[in-house]
Structure formats: structure tokens, C-alpha cells
Amino acid sequence: MNADRSPVVIGVDGSPGARAALEWAWAAAARRGAPLRAMSAFPVDDYWADAVLLDASRVDALRSATAARLTALVAEVRAAAGDPEVQVHVTVVAGAPAEHLVQLSEGAGLLVVGSRGRGGVRSTLLGSVALHCATSAACPVVVVHPSLDTPSPLPGARASSPRVVVGLDDSTAAQAALMRAVDLADELDAEVDAVIAVQPPVSWSEFDVVVPLADVRERALARAQAQVARVPAGSRVSVLAVEGPAGAVLAERSAGAALLVVGSRSRSALPGMLLGSVALHCVVHAQCPVMVVHPESAGRRKAGTPLVAASG
Numbered sequence: 001m002n003a004d005r006s007p008v009v010i011g012v013d014g015s016p017g018a019r020a021a022l023e024w025a026w027a028a029a030a031r032r033g034a035p036l037r038a039m040s041a042f043p044v045d046d047y048w049a050d051a052v053l054l055d056a057s058r059v060d061a062l063r064s065a066t067a068a069r070l071t072a073l074v075a076e077v078r079a080a081a082g083d084p085e086v087q088v089h090v091t092v093v094a095g096a097p098a099e100h101l102v103q104l105s106e107g108a109g110l111l112v113v114g115s116r117g118r119g120g121v122r123s124t125l126l127g128s129v130a131l132h133c134a135t136s137a138a139c140p141v142v143v144v145h146p147s148l149d150t151p152s153p154l155p156g157a158r159a160s161s162p163r164v165v166v167g168l169d170d171s172t173a174a175q176a177a178l179m180r181a182v183d184l185a186d187e188l189d190a191e192v193d194a195v196i197a198v199q200p201p202v203s204w205s206e207f208d209v210v211v212p213l214a215d216v217r218e219r220a221l222a223r224a225q226a227q228v229a230r231v232p233a234g235s236r237v238s239v240l241a242v243e244g245p246a247g248a249v250l251a252e253r254s255a256g257a258a259l260l261v262v263g264s265r266s267r268s269a270l271p272g273m274l275l276g277s278v279a280l281h282c283v284v285h286a287q288c289p290v291m292v293v294h295p296e297s298a299g300r301r302k303a304g305t306p307l308v309a310a311s312g
Helices: 018-032 045-049 056-081 097-105 122-126 128-136 172-188 213-228 246-253 277-285 295-299
Strands: 008-011 036-042 088-094 110-114 141-144 163-168 191-198 237-243 259-263 290-293
Touching (some): 008 018, 018 056, 018 110, 018 141, 056 088, 097 128, 110 128, 128 277, 163 172, 163 246, 172 191, 172 290, 191 213, 213 237, 246 259, 246 277
Parallel strands (some): 008 036, 163 259, 259 290
Antiparallel strands (some): 141 290
16 A cells, blocks of 8 residues: 555644544554654733733743643553654644644645534534634644544554445535545555435425436436546445435444545635535534545545546
8 A cells, every 4th residue: 555654733732632633643644654743832812912022931831831741642642552653743833723733734644633522513612723724724634523432543442344434426525535535444444435415306386396216316326336436446435325414414424433534615715615514514513533625635645546537
């Protein structure tokens, strides 16, 4: 396998999900033989807002305390992984971390961030850092929730039959997501469930000709199978057509999966529309880590793997 050895970037804060996110990033770096860049930030905005010039010693103290917490967490995960071979670069920055992480995503293979939880108010639980990274990063972004009932990704704790779920539709983003899902499944020796959601036809008047749901399902399956036919030979991909809203269908299918992969809009889209309702629903409600892939990521796949044309 020609793994992508570009750095894996991880944003670490003091939240309960920080260790889970770091474990996921560590496992990804170990599988790929890639370096891990762990970044934490310390706040200074409150001091500047009060028009108080921060004393240099105060800045140094904040930086040192943040670095100590990050280094300690990295050491804990290294010990749990039993893998001293992963090369780790620790970075501590001042101020809001989101833009720093987006900058680090340039040239990275993955950016991993934690979230605050699941369910409830979407924007609150996803968190501003995770949301900004998912919409603006230059590489695929993996969002890891705390307290998920999924096994640790570290060696020795993997599921016996890992499964990667990917959402399909007719978009370029979905095609990019499919190819990323195949890559990740190759890394994990996993199977891929390619899921396309089927919505019942809507009749607006008694004169409308309503296509039977069975026909809608058959057409959706045919489109999805045409997409899957373009993946590299030997990939283990099953195509499923499931009735219901796409976000809810994918969140339900994510139960027990190693990863859910979803496509999102181009980074050139309007800021308020970047993530999309389906991707946002999945990131908040999925029962496993979620990878968000923008169409631009299709050109940055691992070496030796052919690109495919978008369907639609």
C-alpha cells in the first residue's frame, strides 16, 4: 500500500474529547508512517480586551503551562499505544486555535479535531473550532466525539471487522468522499458500505404522476453502483439504498463503524453554506468519528492510486 505520509495534524485542548481525538490521530499517523503535529493554544484575548499589555513573563507562563499539558497528554497516548516510532511535533500558539489549525492543514494529510458531544444544539455541540476547521481546512477533517461507544483506534483495541461508511449522491463531493473512504478502508483492512438515501416521491396535486418508490430506489442504486464501479479493483465495497433523509440515514448506519465519510461543498462556496446540512447533521449526530471531504481533496489522494471522474 502506498500510504500518504503527509503530516497528521491534531488540535488538542482541555476538553474531555481531547484524548479520544489524539488517540485517533496517533493511530492514523502510525498506520501511514507519517509524522504527527499536535497543536494547543492558550488564550490572550481577554487580557488584550482590557487594554492591558501582557507582561512577557505572563505570556511565557501561559505558554509553558499549555505545553506541559500537551506534552503530558502526548506521553500518555504514546504509552497506551506502545508505539515509540511515531514522530511527534508539539506546537503551542497564542490566541484562537482555529485559524492556526487551518494554516497547518496546508500540506497535511489529515486534520483531526474533537467535538463537545452529540445531539442537542448543532452549533454549540460541534464547537466553533471544529466547525471552522471542517469548513475551511485544506485537507480532509476528522471530527471525533467524546464518550462514543466505539473501541480505541490504538493497536490492540481495533474492532475485529472494521467497517467504513460513506454517503453517496450525484455530487463531486460525494465522489471525493467515496475515494477517501476506499483509501481509509485499505489502511484499516476494512469493508466499505456505500450508502445512498432514497426519499419517497412527493405529490403536489392529484394530477401528478408519482414514480413508485421501488423505481426510485432502483434508479438510485444504479447511480451508486456506477460510481462504485470506478474505484480501484479489489476494493470491498457494498452499495446500499436506504429510505429516509440522508443525514438521518447515515447517522444511523454509522453505529458500530470505524468511520463515516461525507462529502461537503467546495471551499470556494459561500461561508454559510460550506458544510451543508447533511454533513453537519452527520458530524453532530454520527455514532463514530466523521471525516469531512471537500471536492478539492480528490486531487490529494495517496500516491499510486488513480483518480476518478465525478459522477453526475
